[in-house]
Amino acid sequence: MKKLVILCSLLLFLLSPMQLSAVQAEEDYGELFISVGDAMMKTKAKDWKAVETLIGQLNDDWKQVDPGKSKEAEKVDKALSKANKVLGKHEKESMLEALSEVSHALIAFEKEQNPVDEKQQRLEVKTAFMPILADLKTVIEKEDGEAAYAQYQTFLAAWNRKESIVREQSIPYYGQIETQMGFLRIALLQDEKNFDQIKGIYNKLESAVTGFAAGKELKAENNNYSLQTLVDLLGKADQSIDDNKPEEAVSVLQEFLTVWPSVEGDVRTRNGSLYTKLESDIPVIAGKLSSSDTNVVKEQQKKIKEYKQAVDLLQEKKNYTMWDAALIMLREGLEALLVVAALIAFLRKANASQHQRWIWLGALAGVVMSIVAAVFINIAFSAAAAGANREAIEGVTGILAVVMMIGVGVWLHQKSNMKAWNRYIEKQMGTALSTGSIISMAFVSFLSIFREGAETIIFYMGMAPSISTGKLLAGIVLALVILTVFAFLFIRYSAKIAVGPFFKIATILIYFLAFKILGVSIHALQLTGHIGTTQIQSLPIISWLGFYPTWETIAPQAVLLAIIAVTAIWIQKKEKAA
Known part of the structure; x- marks a missing residue:
């Protein structure tokens, strides 16, 4: 009996109001964000029937949420109401603007319901990245390509563990870091390494990491990138190789890496394995295109063609007229x-x-x-x-x-x-x-x-x-x-x-x-x-x-x-x- 009383007391302690509020705070609103994201993609494709279905699903899912007394929830209600009114007009720009408001309102609501210490998270990023970057800088200054690539791999492993923090807090910084990492990998994989170029890339990478860690604001560029943008860039790289201009193809793939952070979500939601391959292989392909071996270049071109077709197959089925x-x-x-x-x-x-x-x-x-x-x-x-x-x-x-x-x-x-x-x-x-x-x-x-x-x-x-x-x-x-x-x-x-x-x-x-x-x-x-x-x-x-x-x-x-x-x-x- 005593053991039973102790066990019950322990359970009551664990389920105290403080603990219950912590458990309740860990609400998952992933489905809401997925519906908003899908609705934005369908709006860009002007697939209004699909948009109507997704908005209906979003309304139903939101009704299931119990926000309590929340100012941010009221903002979500207003944003959803606006989206519902705009829906019947079938105006692409107005619908995207309304969905963007819904997205921002949901982000604010989630932060309110699941509060996180963003300052502490940025400190985690700084603690994890800065020592590795310092070591990377040392080997780059020594112009030791092999050691620099090994240190880059160490940074990549740390990035994979912490990238979600950066992505959730700042998409612009996330895009900058991802892009410079891709550029750095390309430069380190080239047969003849240009260390002046590598140092320049490193400086931009370090600047992006320190800027995020310090909490500096970085405005996002409003680029209308899509899956078709990736297809066009891969096609351009393929054509450059056909024209016997592999160095031009490298520049195009660097542009691909600049666009990639804005579009990777579309790829990830449709084909997870393709997302992983593109993120890891494109820098490698660009690096190997500097090879003087024609067979190596042709092999990379074959991969570019495969990826172009794979991304093209992911695009929406807007094929009926x-x-x-x-x-x-x-x-x-x-x-x-x-x-x-x-x-x-x-x-x-x-x-x-x-x-x-x-x-x-x-x-x-x-x-x-x-x-x-x-x-x-x-x-x-x-x-x-x-x-x-x-x-x-x-x-x-x-x-x-x-x-x-x-x-x-x-x-x-x-x-x-x-x-x-x-x-x-x-x-x-x-x-x-x-x-x-x-x-x-x-x-x-x-x-x-x-x-x-x-x-x-x-x-x-x-x-x-x-x-x-x-x-x-x-x-x-x-x-x-x-x-x-x-x-x-x-x-x-x-x-x-x-x-x-x-x-x-x-x-x-x-x-x-x-x-x-x-x-x-x-x-x-x-x-x-x-x-x-x-x-x-x-x-x-x-x-x-x-x-x-x-x-x-x-x-x-x-x-x-x-x-x-x-x-x-x-x-x-x-x-x-x-």
Whole structure:
């Protein structure tokens, strides 16, 4: 009993109000910062649908936080309110400014909730770095390259342990230190070392460390760097080597290292292993480019090409255009109109024109049910796609759309023959006329329209995450305008419509979109790590076609092409036999 009392007393002491406040103070707001960061990246890409999802997730996560009586929390509320108001305007600069305010408010709130002694942390950095830098300076002044590189490695190990302190307190100092470290590594790895240059780099490195340790303010440069900036720089370095100017390539890679601290977060969140490789390998590559051995230079160029392609593959999937969106609605809408026009033409030939209104009522019911289905699916999809699994769900949805497209394409291909189309219409309407059922006729029209509407919804679900809301709506509106014109022509001249060419063109379009959506969807799963990435260096990225040079995307697309080829041969043989 005594032991139990002592144990309980000890537990009460450990869970005293002071201890509880310390535990509570260690709140993790990482998910909030991730949502803000992702929203900023999507805003830069003008992917407004994704931004809306991320802002919604941010609002939900913030509601789960219990800030108590906090002035900083009130600032977060105001910043979020502003972001929500700006969201509907789809203005890139205004949205970035609002998200920046949210980010700064969250940082202030986190510091309030998780107070840290920044002065003590800077002292830790100074204590850890300055002795190593002093030793590094000594060996540099002696112009001992081997010893200098060994001492640099010692500093790098210390930096890896303390860099988070610098990054959290000052992004500008973090960027300066990272950049000068990269420059120093390049200079120390060169065959013929320029110690005057090395001393200059060292002085800038030491100045950045001492400036941070002293708490001096350093303003950040407002550069609009992105993953594309890295791709462009690596491409420029590659071209310099092709032009037999490796020293120019070294300068470009130094510029890469200057840009890197501003963009490394984008790389780290998408591909951790690539982030590690780029951070460690780029200085090494730049150092080895000074070699007089042509084989060494060519080997480094190969690595530059690989990294360029790897970074390019990380970029957003903004590969659908307004025309892609229009083609979906146009193809499905034209097919639906053609079915309705053919039904009306059949009624006229059968001297049953008085029943036309039931076809129109059935078509209207099909449109209404399609809208209801669209709303239901959109709500379900938005709820499921929130958070970390969003891109994975986008990829799976896209693949589902492709499977449906294959079925639609085969159906279209079969109906491209005029006799086959006439048999199809007669079969559909024959039952209705024989029974004399008005409901049956309306149901035929309803099913034709609703089927097209349901397919359109699935197709747009697979496309929507990778196209801006503006382009999606513009494509739909454009298609509706064209459909209005065709509706008049179809109804007026329904008996004279040449369905063969129409279905052949529609078949080609649907197969093209299936190929593209398949590539984009698998690429989305690669970005989330659900599918591996095996690059093919000799092939380019063709984003408008959904072509990504990896075995994981090309193999399924090759299977799709094989299915299309086999289908075409099978239908051709079937038509000959008929």
